[in-house]
Amino acid sequence: MSDCALSFAAVSAAFAAPGGGRYTAVAGVDLDVAQGEFVCVVGPTGCGKSTLLNMAAGLLQPSAGQVRVFGQPLDGLNRHAGYMFQADSLMPWKSAIDNVMAGLIFRGTSPVEAREQARYWLQRVGLAQHADRYPHQLSGGMKKRVALAQMLILDPRIILMDEPFSALDIQTRQLMENELLDLWSADRKSVLFITHDLEEAIALSDRVVVLSAGPASHPIGEFAIGLPRPRDVAEIRLTPHFVELHGRIWGAMKEEVLKGYAQSQGMARASGGRHE
Amino acid sequence: MNDSHTVPSGLRLRVYQLLVLLALFGLWWGLTASAILPPFFFGEPLRVLVRIGEWFASGDIYPHLGVTLIETVLAFAFGTGLGLAVGLWLALSPTAAVLADPYIKAANAMPRVILAPIFAVWFGLGIGSKVALGITLVFFIVFFNVYQGIREVSPVVLANARMLGAGRRQLLRHVYLPSAMSWVFSSLHTSVGMAFVGAVVGEYLGSAKGVGYLILQAEGSFDINTVFAGILVLTACALLLDGLVSQVERRLLAWQPGQGNTEKI
Numbered sequence: 001m002s003d004c005a006l007s008f009a010a011v012s013a014a015f016a017a018p019g020g021g022r023y024t025a026v027a028g029v030d031l032d033v034a035q036g037e038f039v040c041v042v043g044p045t046g047c048g049k050s051t052l053l054n055m056a057a058g059l060l061q062p063s064a065g066q067v068r069v070f071g072q073p074l075d076g077l078n079r080h081a082g083y084m085f086q087a088d089s090l091m092p093w094k095s096a097i098d099n100v101m102a103g104l105i106f107r108g109t110s111p112v113e114a115r116e117q118a119r120y121w122l123q124r125v126g127l128a129q130h131a132d133r134y135p136h137q138l139s140g141g142m143k144k145r146v147a148l149a150q151m152l153i154l155d156p157r158i159i160l161m162d163e164p165f166s167a168l169d170i171q172t173r174q175l176m177e178n179e180l181l182d183l184w185s186a187d188r189k190s191v192l193f194i195t196h197d198l199e200e201a202i203a204l205s206d207r208v209v210v211l212s213a214g215p216a217s218h219p220i221g222e223f224a225i226g227l228p229r230p231r232d233v234a235e236i237r238l239t240p241h242f243v244e245l246h247g248r249i250w251g252a253m254k255e256e257v258l259k260g261y262a263q264s265q266g267m268a269r270a271s272g273g274r275h276e
Numbered sequence: 277m278n279d280s281h282t283v284p285s286g287l288r289l290r291v292y293q294l295l296v297l298l299a300l301f302g303l304w305w306g307l308t309a310s311a312i313l314p315p316f317f318f319g320e321p322l323r324v325l326v327r328i329g330e331w332f333a334s335g336d337i338y339p340h341l342g343v344t345l346i347e348t349v350l351a352f353a354f355g356t357g358l359g360l361a362v363g364l365w366l367a368l369s370p371t372a373a374v375l376a377d378p379y380i381k382a383a384n385a386m387p388r389v390i391l392a393p394i395f396a397v398w399f400g401l402g403i404g405s406k407v408a409l410g411i412t413l414v415f416f417i418v419f420f421n422v423y424q425g426i427r428e429v430s431p432v433v434l435a436n437a438r439m440l441g442a443g444r445r446q447l448l449r450h451v452y453l454p455s456a457m458s459w460v461f462s463s464l465h466t467s468v469g470m471a472f473v474g475a476v477v478g479e480y481l482g483s484a485k486g487v488g489y490l491i492l493q494a495e496g497s498f499d500i501n502t503v504f505a506g507i508l509v510l511t512a513c514a515l516l517l518d519g520l521v522s523q524v525e526r527r528l529l530a531w532q533p534g535q536g537n538t539e540k541i
Contacts, residue, residue: 059435077438089436093454093531102450103440136533147436154440 004068005080005158005190006033006056011065012216013051025051027216029065031209033158036188040201042253043211044260049194050086052211053162056192057083069158082156084147084164090135096146097122097131103154121149125179141172145179152183159184161193165200177204177233185230198253202245203233210253213260221252319504327505337509343485345513347403347475351410352468359415360460363422364452380419388412392481401482410474414467418460425459426452461529464521472514487513 008031017023025048033039043049054060055067058077067074069081090099101118105111122128125145135143144164151159165173181204184191195201201208202225210221225245227236236242284292305321307313331337366373366380391412395405429451437451479488487506494502 057435057439059438079441081439083436083439085432085436087432088430089432091433091437091451091454093458094450095531102437102442106437106441106443106446106450134531136531150436150440 003035004032005035005037005070006192007031007068008052008055009066009068011052011055011062011067013048013055013060014063024216025214026211026218028218031219033190033192035157035190037207038184038191038193038205039207039209040193040195040205041209041211042195042198042201042249043217044213044253044257045196046264047211047214047217047256047260049196049211050162053083053160053192053194056158057081057160059083078158080156081158081160082151082154084144084151084159084161086163086166088135088143089147090143090150092135095132095134096127096138096142099135099146100149100153103150107154117153118149121153122146124152124183125149140168141176144168144176148176148180148183157189159189159191159193161191163195166195166197173200174234180204181229181231181233198246198249199237200233202227202242202249203231203236208249210249210256213256213263220256221249223249223252316498317500319500323501324504324508327501328509331505331509337487337490340485340487340490341509341513343403344472344475344479344487344510347406347410347478347486348468348471348517350403350407351474352414352471354407355411355414355471356418356460356467358411359418360422360456362415363419364426364448364456367423367426367456368448368452384416384420389477392478395478396482401484406475406478406483406486409478410471413470413474417463417467417470421459421463422456425456428459429455458529458532461525464525465518468517468521469514472510472517476510 008029011029012024012027014022014024029052031039031041031052041049041052051060055062056074056078058067058074058081069078091102094102097115097118100121101109101111101114104114104117109117119128119131122131125148127142127145127149130138130142135146138146147164165176168176177200191205193201193204198208205225208223208225209219210223211217212220223245227239227241227245301321304318308315308318308320366376389409392405392409395408399405399408434447434451437447442450475486476488479486480492483489487510491503491506494500494506
């Protein structure tokens with residue numbers, strides 16, 4: 001147990017539904033992330049992937065079960081984890097470099113030293129030229145790089161990522177994925193990466209976990225990804241091994257995706273009917 | 277806004293705007309000089325300008341203008357500070373917010389200019405009563421904007437700052453305050469204007485100094501030209517203050533993507 005960076009034990013999360021009653025997003029999730037392991041969680045939209053990640057971060061408390069970090073039950077925010085969000089998470093009133101150094105400042109590092117480190121990290125993500133720009137002056141990909149540097153500067157032992165590249169175009173996305181793998185391979189941290197894109201999941205991870213459609217979604221399959229590293233995410237998609245893995249995992253996912261789609265359609269119809 | 281073919285800009289725009297001003301003065305002069313409008317009620321632009329010239333040449337206007345501006349600045353500073361403090365407090369403390377809600381609504385709905393006589397009784401006919409009136413006008417504008425600003429902080433930005441290790445005070449300083457300040461600055465034009473209104477209305481209702489007092493005096497002696505001169509001086513001051521605010525805003529809100537109400541045509 002102790003060699004697990006992050007482990008979910010029978011974790012459930014239920015929310016009060018707007019119309020009364022409750023909505024169970026995830027139920028009975030058992031999931032371990034070993035130290036240095038890159039785990040991707042895939043599942044249909046609205047299956048509670050983000051809920052899972054928020055519980056790992058300590059932003060949400062599980063309704064039942066327990067999240068453990070390096071063997072210790074998680075209480076409050078997860079201090080070992082860095083979190084990269086799906087939506088824009090940079091402080092718009094801070095320049096790129098001020099955003100990157102924010103975490104160090106919060107932890108009491110002197111501004112001079114924090115700035116120096118931030119400069120180094122901006123350079124690592126290729127944004128040394130843009131240190132003084134504000135987030136609205138940066139492109140989507142650049143903002144993600146800043147967010148990445150902002151997280152990595154704190155040297156977290158666990159990295160949580162919630163579809164961080166889903167808003168990017170495909171080319172930028174593949175560049176970012178390669179960069180992420182580069183940075184990760186330098187000092188293998190434990191990664192829990194959430195995505196709805198199966199190809200992304202296979203290309204990046206050591207292990208892919210498939211979630212069922214919500215409500216009460218839970219893991220329905222685990223697939224070890226034995227693809228050699230280092231990988232190039234654009235090229236590895238063309239290898240037979242990748243295609244074979246993709247076929248197998250998709251076989252397990254397909255039914256859930258269709259179920260999730262049918263539910264979201266049903267919900268749209270129901271809410272449409274209410275409006276009439 | 278960059279449609280340079282149809283909308284004039286830069287120096288040319290200034291020239292056109294000046295022409296409009298001259299045309300308006302010309303119209304005013306024409307109508308009153310030809311006695312279509314009685315000059316006794318509508319003033320005579322040339323005499324109004326002469327009056328303004330005399331004020332500035334003799335220096336008579338400076339003490340009055342100074343008092344009005346000091347009242348404006350004090351009302352603005354205290355009103356903004358108070359609005360910021362109360363806004364932060366209520367936005368971050370839900371219990372206090374629900375408790376205070378009906379009173380805030382009532383105080384905001386009340387026509388506060390009517391408080392001027394009460395303030396005159398409480399604080400006398402000096403600067404104090406005008407500043408108090410200005411504060412009641414400025415406070416609510418700033419308060420509602422701060423309250424809104426705190427409420428509208430993106431939950432993702434907030435969660436991110438927390439994950440980066442920000443404690444309560446750091447959240448306040450690095451997330452809540454900057455977000456609230458952007459709302460405060462976007463309302464700065466309105467609040468400076470309101471502080472000015474508070475000062476002038478207060479003076480008009482009872483004082484011994486200030487431009488509002490000058491106007492009241494002139495009105496008492498049916499000196500309509502001096503009334504107009506006072507109004508023109510006040511308008512020029514208001515424009516200057518507004519320009520100053522725009523400068524400050526441009527410098528402090530550099531991080532915003534061309535929002536706010538800095539662009540005016």
